[in-house]
Amino acid sequence: xxxxxxxxxxxxxxxxxxxxTIAVAISFSLVIIGAARAExxxxxxxxxxxxxxxxxxxxxxxxxxxxxxxxxxxxTSK
Amino acid sequence: xxxxxxxILVIVVVTALAFDFTNGFHDTANAIATSVxxxxxxPRFAVAMSAVLNFAGAFISLKVAATVxxxxxxxxxxxxxxxxxxxxxxxxxNIATWWAxxxxxxxxxxxxxxxxxxxxADGPDVINVDGIIEKVLVPxxxxxxxxxxxxxxxxxxxxxxxxxxxxxxxxRGYRLGQIxxxxxxxxxxxxxxxxxxMGIITxxxxxxxxxPADSFDVPFWVIVSSAVAIALGTYTGGWxxxxxxxxxxxxxxxxQGFSAQGAGAAVVLTASHLGFPLSxxxxxxxxxxxxxxAKRLSAVRWGLAGNIAVAWVVTLPASALGGGLVYAIxxxxxxxxxxxxxxxxxxxxxxxxxxARRLAQHRVVAAQG
Numbered sequence: 172x173x174x175x176x177x178x179x180x181x182x183x184x185x186x187x188x189x190x191x192t193i194a195v196a197i198s199f200s201l202v203i204i205g206a207a208r209a210e211x212x213x214x215x216x217x218x219x220x221x222x223x224x225x226x227x228x229x230x231x232x233x234x235x236x237x238x239x240x241x242x243x244x245x246x247t248s249k
Numbered sequence: 250x251x252x253x254x255x256x257i258l259v260i261v262v263v264t265a266l267a268f269d270f271t272n273g274f275h276d277t278a279n280a281i282a283t284s285v286x287x288x289x290x291x292p293r294f295a296v297a298m299s300a301v302l303n304f305a306g307a308f309i310s311l312k313v314a315a316t317v318x319x320x321x322x323x324x325x326x327x328x329x330x331x332x333x334x335x336x337x338x339x340x341x342x343n344i345a346t347w348w349a350x351x352x353x354x355x356x357x358x359x360x361x362x363x364x365x366x367x368x369x370a371d372g373p374d375v376i377n378v379d380g381i382i383e384k385v386l387v388p389x390x391x392x393x394x395x396x397x398x399x400x401x402x403x404x405x406x407x408x409x410x411x412x413x414x415x416x417x418x419x420x421r422g423y424r425l426g427q428i429x430x431x432x433x434x435x436x437x438x439x440x441x442x443x444x445x446x447m448g449i450i451t452x453x454x455x456x457x458x459x460x461p462a463d464s465f466d467v468p469f470w471v472i473v474s475s476a477v478a479i480a481l482g483t484y485t486g487g488w489x490x491x492x493x494x495x496x497x498x499x500x501x502x503x504x505q506g507f508s509a510q511g512a513g514a515a516v517v518l519t520a521s522h523l524g525f526p527l528s529x530x531x532x533x534x535x536x537x538x539x540x541x542x543a544k545r546l547s548a549v550r551w552g553l554a555g556n557i558a559v560a561w562v563v564t565l566p567a568s569a570l571g572g573g574l575v576y577a578i579x580x581x582x583x584x585x586x587x588x589x590x591x592x593x594x595x596x597x598x599x600x601x602x603x604x605a606r607r608l609a610q611h612r613v614v615a616a617q618g
Contacts, residue, residue: 185395188395188399192399195403195512199422203423242518245521246306
């Protein structure tokens, strides 16, 4: 039975799947944090902080969409 | 003048497309249930988007099509009648689990049906037990556990990061994120599952002698018809399973929905990248439970989760039993087309009765409401 199971591949699936999940969760949460904080800062007329948070949100959004594009390339190259 | 084998081939192709249709409406829930329940998308928009992406996914690659049944049943044991019996066994199981509102793997049902039919046709020697362990049992054990852990990790990180923000923007944000993760899931599902039907029809064409056995070229009409069948099935929507996945296992907020879908998509695509065959049904169900349990263990309806787990365990033997039974009935009418015709007519009658009863129940509920 053990011959039928590729333990190395299984282990790779576990750590790669976990890293991919963490990357998705963190990048999109940063998009939301950046956008929400930027809105709060704008309301309080703290324009410098608002710009910084907006930039964080944009960078995180690019990272999140990059992950999505990579996922599509994984699907199409199967 | 069509021969008996021509008639069997036509029945096999129609049955394969019917399986593809049931796969579409049965597994639609995997991709969109959490998006619907958190109101990230309206139900109609969600199924339409999923249908389009399932249709598109069917055209993307053909590599999975060539692997259907390989390493599990000896290629020499695959005849048009075995394929037909396997498909009927899988359809019957899909309908039964849809009726019960339980998400189960259509791919496992198809594999089980083929195993049962081949077993009855040629005996145990044509079944590759190592292949079943490697391609079915190990992935079935790994998928939900991994997705459960990944989604739990994701929701813990998300609550830690956004816990002090106002809930309004947070909920709106994760609803938007669910559109992306739901789309990924639908595309991955279309790529994987529509190809299985293409593979089955191509196997039948090879067994019938219409295509050369030494190469596995999927005809264009097979690609188009499979894509249309799975998209139509998806658009029809398996609302019973969507309800189970979206709101009966846990009541989820948009962040939990995003975690379940995001973790599920990450795990499925990582597995695809590594060539590890995971069921999308097992992954997203594990993800939904993980996203609920990490918030509060009692948030998960463990009784329902237990029923789903039992359905998963029973899928392979039940569909194998169905496939074997159908092969035995078909063979009882001889080697001609009569057996498949009788079984196909019986299956059609069963489907009409099932859907008519479901429609009648909906009318009663609507009249009472």
